[in-house]
Amino acid sequence: MSVSFNLSSLNGTVHFDESYMNYEFNWKQFPTAFATLPWIYMIPSFLVICEIFNVYINSNWKKAEPGKNQHVFLIISLSQFTCFALFFSDFWMTRLPSTGIFTSYCATIPPNHWLKCILFAALYFNYLAMSFPFLLPVIRLIIVTFPKRHVIINTILIRYGVPLILLFPICFTFYLIPALGVCKQRASPYPFGAIWIYYINSAFGLRNSFFHLYNLIFWMTLSIIANFLLFYQVGQARSRLIRAQTSGTSKRAHTSITITTLAMITFYVTNGSFLLMYIFYYGTNSYFSYAEIIRPFGNDLQTCVVTWVFYLTHPAFQKKKSMDSDLIFSTSSFRRRVDIII
Template sequence: MPVVRLVVVSFPRNHFKINSILLRVSVPLIWLYPLCFTFFLIPAVGVCRQISSPYPLGAIHIYYANAAFGHRNSYFYLYNTIAWLTLAILANILLFLKVAKARAQLISFQKSAVSYKAELSITITTVVMILFYVINGGFIIMYVLYYGTSSYFSFLVIVKAFANDAQTCVVPWIFYLTHPVFKKKAISGDLVFSTSSFKRRINNS
């Protein structure tokens, strides 16, 4: 999302063509990209495992065994989160600098209320996405450092699954509630009355 906005600001004349190419390339990659981080799980088997201390006896979770090359999913997930967090922050910094430069070059900067609400919606959605990247990265770091110890940070492993679900649901939910394109346009009563009167005149004539 910040990359699309950055392209619009950087290339105002041919941004539609550039973004079309980006979408044409990125959509197939969305299906292939997860394989880079889960290929080692193909020969693995799912098992029920006792959760380590400080969880009591009987607390289990579903884990995997016999992964290819002995890889662990947590490190791949951590590196992926850091990479996308860094790219999102850099793209937003560049976007902010571009917009600030464009505003400084204009004598008067005017925009409609709909345009302002659209930009505000995308900004809020982007901030929430970055926030979830930080939260997920924090969960992974705590899992790597404290899992199996007596630290109370180990209990945050339970919350991680709910945080992942919240990211999937909350981000599009906020975008849907805040962006004006999803708002129903209200039709004034005067317009409805004039339209109905016009139709009756045509039918009577």
């Protein structure tokens, strides 16, 4: 793959810098431990994500079960697989290069599109990880609002919404098309030789930081609004309740999905906080610059916390199944039976 670049654009990178070309990897530094530690909790979390997806694949969705909904399980599975993909791509973009294991090699090669592909993958999955959580409260809101037609409506939503979300990150990464991937020295407190993958020669000189920040605010706002409307609709439905025999399974599932949704929202807050500290303090002497060390661990929260909260609290993963009746609602013109929780 042929590339062209201006040598002046290599300032601040490790490429063709003799001090980096002669660098010797030393595993006895904190970046090595920080690159190894996440696998201790990520591998079990990934296995749990596979178990969640297994329930979605193997369940008989034609047979209604209290506390289970096909579209809810699909979106949670997609969201968590995306979060793991974000972890994996970010591992190759920041955590592994920070150990210094590739520093001398990277210093001997020119900027190229292959390095950019690693960066693009991390940004792409980051935008997906922001988008998918929004669908969860929307699906639940449709179930509560349209109890007779929610399967049809949510099927259409998934059919068109998921492909649109998969294409959505292109709108905020198009400037990487002409760009080249480079290796740069990480700022203090990282030691000499700790590098990460960045880019140069982007279209129109655009940068990702503010696109990322605006998307965080946008998706967090939409998710909060969707959850507010959902809780409002649930309250309205309960006010119309004539006779309720709320199943223990439905109650536990409702609590599980609610906690899971709220845990997803915390990802926006933590991600946004670290991003702001990066924008204002990266490379400075401020104590906030140290936040860059723990930023990847903050991003891991959505993968691990959301996955384990859902797995440990949802009745679909508990061996003991109880057979209870669902909630019964009535309006002025008809009475209908509906599971309100998902």
